Amino acid sequence: MNLIKINTLKLVSFIYWFFLTYMIAAFIWWYVSLEKQNKEIASIKFQTIQLSDPALKQKVKLIQDFQLRKTKQFIGEGITFLFLFLLGAIYVYRSLLKQLRYANQQQNFMMAVTHELKTPIAISHLNIETLLKRTLDPTQQNKLLEATLKETKRLDTLSNNILLASQLDMGQYETNKQDIDLSKLTQEVIHSFQERFPLRVCNLFIEASIFIQGETLLIQMLVNNLLDNANKYSPSHTPIDIHLQSHDRKIVLAIKDQGIGIPLNDREKIFEKFYRVGDESTRASKGSGLGLYLCKKITAFHHATLQVQPNPLQGSIFTVSFTKN
Numbered sequence: 001m002n003l004i005k006i007n008t009l010k011l012v013s014f015i016y017w018f019f020l021t022y023m024i025a026a027f028i029w030w031y032v033s034l035e036k037q038n039k040e041i042a043s044i045k046f047q048t049i050q051l052s053d054p055a056l057k058q059k060v061k062l063i064q065d066f067q068l069r070k071t072k073q074f075i076g077e078g079i080t081f082l083f084l085f086l087l088g089a090i091y092v093y094r095s096l097l098k099q100l101r102y103a104n105q106q107q108n109f110m111m112a113v114t115h116e117l118k119t120p121i122a123i124s125h126l127n128i129e130t131l132l133k134r135t136l137d138p139t140q141q142n143k144l145l146e147a148t149l150k151e152t153k154r155l156d157t158l159s160n161n162i163l164l165a166s167q168l169d170m171g172q173y174e175t176n177k178q179d180i181d182l183s184k185l186t187q188e189v190i191h192s193f194q195e196r197f198p199l200r201v202c203n204l205f206i207e208a209s210i211f212i213q214g215e216t217l218l219i220q221m222l223v224n225n226l227l228d229n230a231n232k233y234s235p236s237h238t239p240i241d242i243h244l245q246s247h248d249r250k251i252v253l254a255i256k257d258q259g260i261g262i263p264l265n266d267r268e269k270i271f272e273k274f275y276r277v278g279d280e281s282t283r284a285s286k287g288s289g290l291g292l293y294l295c296k297k298i299t300a301f302h303h304a305t306l307q308v309q310p311n312p313l314q315g316s317i318f319t320v321s322f323t324k325n
């Protein structure tokens with residue numbers, strides 16, 4: 001499938017550059033032809049002048065001036081048309097590459113979502129069948145029920161991400177901002193996260209009683225998605241550090257992991273819709289490519305900023321900066 005994508009991109013690029021080269025060659029041919037015609041017209045005019053004509057010098061100068069003026073006209077018009085043509089060609093080529101990349105990301109998204117949906121459904125289905133067909137002791141029953149509940153939460157999170165992305169894209173999300181105790185909310189999200197991943201160590205550096213104006217559900221999703229991202233891309237034995245501090249004019253939430261890090265050329269792309277580092281067929285981490293996109297949308301919704309920087313130790317630091325009211 002990847003080979004087909006590469007071949008398609010190569011074919012489209014070849015056709016594009018072929019026509020671009022042809023059009024530039026046509027522009028050059030157009031200029032050469034007009035300049036040749038200009039010289040022929042001047043030559044014909046020169047032939048009509050009598051050597052004995054008392055106004056010979058004046059007429060020769062007029063013809064030369066006319067020829068020079070036409071040459072400048074051809075050069076000026078040619079450069080203008082060529083500039084506009086190249087400007088349009090660059091825009092078309094960039095749009096084409098963007099559409100191809102977006103189509104590739106959509107395909108990756110569909111593959112990822114299909115996997116993300118099938119896995120919890122299959123696990124839940126198997127667990128429920130086991131409970132129905134076999135008589136288990138209470139401990140085993142509780143274990144299966146907890147696993148089923150965990151997979152159900154995964155489905156709920158994925159559904160919420162897809163629905164919220166659609167609402168934010170179309171501007172249909174209903175605003176209900178209010179005063180939020182960000183310190184308390186962050187601790188609650190971390191507590192829920194640690195229930196799902198009990199082996200992951202989380203170091204908390206959270207100031208008490210930090211309030212912001214915001215949407216509770218969106219802020220919960222923001223913190224949860226950043227934690228999930230740190231969890232996916234860092235070894236299970238490494239800690240995640242969560243800092244929440246209030247400065248003079250800013251409230252800063254920073255989530256630090258010690259994972260694989262993010263290449264420099266991907267640090268802006270990771271916030272694009274459906275974008276994921278690597279290829280869907282080879283990457284090991286699960287995901288739909290919507291988590292960080294939603295984080296960017298949610299921070300913008302709250303007039304905040306989201307940045308990613310390399311962790312001096314190893315990994316990445318995602319920083320959300322809220323402006324104080």
